[in-house]
Amino acid sequence: GAVVSQHPSWVICKSGTSVKIECRSLDFQATTMFWYRQFPKQSLMLMATSNEGSKATYEQGVEKDKFLINHASLTLSTLTVTSAHPEDSSFYICSASLSRNPSSYEQYFGPGTRLTVT
Amino acid sequence: GNSVTQMEGPVTLSEEAFLTINCTYTATGYPSLFWYVQYPGEGLQLLLKATKADDKGSNKGFEATYRKETTSFHLEKGSVQVSDSAVYFCALILTGGGNKLTFGTGTQLKVEL
Numbered sequence: 001g002a003v004v005s006q007h008p009s010w011v012i013c014k015s016g017t018s019v020k021i022e023c024r025s026l027d028f029q030a031t032t033m034f035w036y037r038q039f040p041k042q043s044l045m046l047m048a049t050s051n052e053g054s055k056a057t058y059e060q061g062v063e064k065d066k067f068l069i070n071h072a073s074l075t076l077s078t079l080t081v082t083s084a085h086p087e088d089s090s091f092y093i094c095s096a097s098l099s100r101n102p103s104s105y106e107q108y109f110g111p112g113t114r115l116t117v118t
Numbered sequence: 119g120n121s122v123t124q125m126e127g128p129v130t131l132s133e134e135a136f137l138t139i140n141c142t143y144t145a146t147g148y149p150s151l152f153w154y155v156q157y158p159g160e161g162l163q164l165l166l167k168a169t170k171a172d173d174k175g176s177n178k179g180f181e182a183t184y185r186k187e188t189t190s191f192h193l194e195k196g197s198v199q200v201s202d203s204a205v206y207f208c209a210l211i212l213t214g215g216g217n218k219l220t221f222g223t224g225t226q227l228k229v230e231l
Contacts, residue, residue, distance in 0.1 A: 004161055041126075041223055042223055043122070043220070043221040043222060043223050043224075044207070044219075044221040046218055046219065049218075093161070093162070095161075095162075107219070108161070109154075109156075109161035109162035109163070110161045111159055111160050111161045112161070
């Protein structure tokens with residue numbers, strides 16, 4: 001099956017610094033990638049959708065300048081949390097799809113990245 | 119807006135017990151419904167789906183029936199195994215809604231010998 005990896009699996013950073021999370025599709029080319037955020041005991045919330053070679057589309061309430069998303073190749077998307085603060089601590093999950101307009105069952109999810117900002 | 123409500127976990131069962139994880143939804147249109155499973159250290163995987171009322175999704179012994187009248191999509195399995203221990207997420211997607219998934223909070227299942 002299609003495999004999506006994330007790196008790192010967990011990261012601790014100091015307040016005010018930036019941290020980059022990578023999402024890779026290992027055995028397929030992903031035209032569309034999604035970034036989700038999950039707080040403890042809460043739902044996964046879609047943050048943004050990115051298509052290879054174009055700007056990401058952010059959900060309402062998500063700060064574009066704080067959560068920088070780059071989808072420069074068909075196998076890699078990155079999420080950079082800039083000037084991180086403790087309230088950014090969360091579990092970040094990516095998913096990847098073969099299609100630009102996928103149905104949900106075509107999304108393949110990564111294992112997630114735990115970010116802790118101290 | 120759209121939302122999905124799941125029973126809180128963790129749910130702890132003995133092996134071979136019957137499993138039910140409740141899921142109800144609120145949607146402005148006619149959603150497709152899904153159950154995803156996340157095993158420890160892995161990404162979410164689609165477990166089963168149903169796209170219209172009265173459809174039954176099934177996979178690996180798990181079943182869920184799309185009940186429009188009760189806006190529910192409860193997950194069931196007749197005899198759970200230790201290997202079923204995971205977090206289960208109910209989700210919906212609205213046709214024409216940009217193919218965006220709305221997830222429930224997830225229910226952790228622990229199966230013991």
